[in-house]
Amino acid sequence: MKNCTKEFKRSILIIQLSVLVYSLMVLLGWHFELEALRMPLSPAMNPLTAINFILLSLCMLLVVYRKKLLFNILVGLLGIELLVYFLGAFKVLTFQVDLLLFHDELISAGSLGLKRMALNTALSFLLSGALLLLHYNKKPKTYVSQIIAFAVLSQTFFFIFGYLHKAPEFLSILEFFPMAINTTICFFLFSLSFLAYTYDSGFMTVISAPYMGGVSIRRILPVFIVIVFILSYVITDLSEAEHWSVEISVALFSTVFIVLSIVFLFTTGAKLNGKDYLNKQYEDQINRLSRRMAASINSFENLYIINVDENMMITEMNRNILDFIPDRIESGALIKEAFKNISFGDKIITCVEQCLEKEGKFDFNIQSELNHHFYNVSCRSIHTDSDIIGVAIAFNDVTELMQVQHSLAQSNAELEKFSYSIAHDLRSPLGVIRGYSQILSCLIQ
DSSP, X not given: OTTOOHHHHHHHHHHHHHHHHXXXXXHHHHXXXXXXXXXXXXXXXXXXXXXXXHHHHHHHHHHHTTOHXXXXXXXXXXXXXXXXXXXXXXXXXXXXXXXXXXXXXXXXXSOGGGTSOOHHXXXXXXHHHHHHHHHHHTOSOHHHHHHHHHHHHHHHHHHHHHHHHTOHHHHHHHTTSOOOHHHHHHHHHHHHXXXXXXXXXXXXXXXHOSSHHHHHHHHHHHHXXXXXXXXXXXXXXXXXXXXXXXXXXXXXXXXXXXXXXXXXXXXXXXXXXXXXXXXXXXXXXXXHHHHHHHHHHHTSTTEEEEEEETTSBEEEESOSOOTTSSSOOOXXXXXXXXXXXXXXXXXXXXXXXXXHHSOOEEEEEEEOTTTOOEEEEEEEEEEOSSOEEEEXXXXXXXXXXXXXXXXXXXXXXXXXXXXHHHHHHHHHHHHHHHHHHHHHHHHHO
16 A cells, blocks of 8 residues: 555454444344344444445555555446346336345335445445545546545535434425435445545645644544534534424524533634744744854855756755856856866766765865866765765865975975985995994004
8 A cells, every 4th residue: 555554554444344344234134123223213234335335445455555456346246236236226127236236125014115236325336435536546646536535525524414303394305215224334434435445646635734734634523523523413402302493403503512612712723823933943043043044155255056856956055156167157057067167077977967866975186277276076875764865065265375386296206315415425334434433443452
C-alpha cells in the first residue's frame, strides 16, 4: 500500500473484517431465523445484500493488499449479480435474484417488499464496486472515486438521521427505497474506510495535510457531526414530550447550533491566532539570523558562496557579481549555464554532480582568467539526516597567500643556494686545517 503506515493499514483491515463478519452473521440470522441479526429494525437486510457486502469487503481488502487477479474475479462476480438484479427489477428477466436465497423465509416473514434488496441499495453496491475498480486501475484520477465514495456516504447520513428521528415522511420513503439500518451502517463504514485509504491523494490531501487547514478540518468536522446528531436527537425528543411545534423546534435547534458553532470557531480561531503569532515570531527570528549570517559572510571581502539545489539551480549567493567571472550570475540560473564558458567551469560542474550523487568534499585551486587571481574552491554536500538537498560552493581569494608562499619558496631557494655555496667554500680550508691538526697530533705523541 503506497505511503500508508502499517497501523493505518491494520485499521482498514479491522473495519472491513467487521463488515464481512457481520454480513456472515446476517446470513446465519436468516438461516436460523434470528430476528436480532437479520432485522434489528425494520426493514431487514436481504440475504443477497449480505453476500454483496462480503464480496465488497473482500474486494476492498484485495485493493489494499494489491491482489489484482482475485480482485478482478470478485468485482466481476459482483457486477454480474447486479446486472441480473437490475434486469429482474426492470422486468427484463422473469425471476428476481434477490429472492433466490432463503425464499421460504422471506415469504414467511411477511411484508416481502421490505425484505427485498432495494434499487438504491443495488445502486450503492454498483457505485462502490465502480469506485474500487476506478481506483485500482487509476483511470481516471482518484478524485472521481472519492466523489463516488462521498455520494454513498451522504446517502448513509440521510438514512441514519431518518432512522434516528423516525420521521413519517421517511417511513413512507422506506416503502419504495427500503434500506435497513445495518445496511446503512455497513455502507457508512465501507465508504469511510475507502476515503481513509486514499488519504494521501485527491481531495483527501486537504484533510490529511499536516498544515493548519488540515488539522482544523480533522478537529472540527467530527465535532460538528456529533453536535448535529446530539442536538437533533435531544430537541426532537423534547419537542415530542412538550408537544412543541415544528417551527419552534427548528428555531431552537438553529439557535443552539449557531451558539455552539460560534464558541467552537472562536476557540479554534484563538488557537490558530496563537500559532500564527508564534510562527511570525519564529519567522522574524529566522530572518534576523539570516540577515546576520549574510552580513557576517559579506564582511569577508574575498569570500564568495553559492548554494545549488538538487536540480543544479543556483538558489542563493552572498554576492551577485563575482569579480573573477566575466558574466553576472542571477539566482535561478543553472550552474551549468553560469560556468559553461569558463576554463575551470567543467571542474566545478563535475564536483557539484558528484556531491549531489553522494556526500562528498572537494577542495582545489583555480586561477581566474579575468583578474589573474588565485582562488581556493571548496564544494560540500548539503544534506538532511537521509537526503542530499544541494551543494555549497565557496570561493576564497588566496592570491596574497599564494604570493607569500611563492616569495617564501624563492627565499628558501636562495637560502639553500647560499648555504650550499658557503659549505662548498669552506670545504677546502677545513680540509687543510684537518691535515695540519693530524700532523701536530702525531708530533705531540
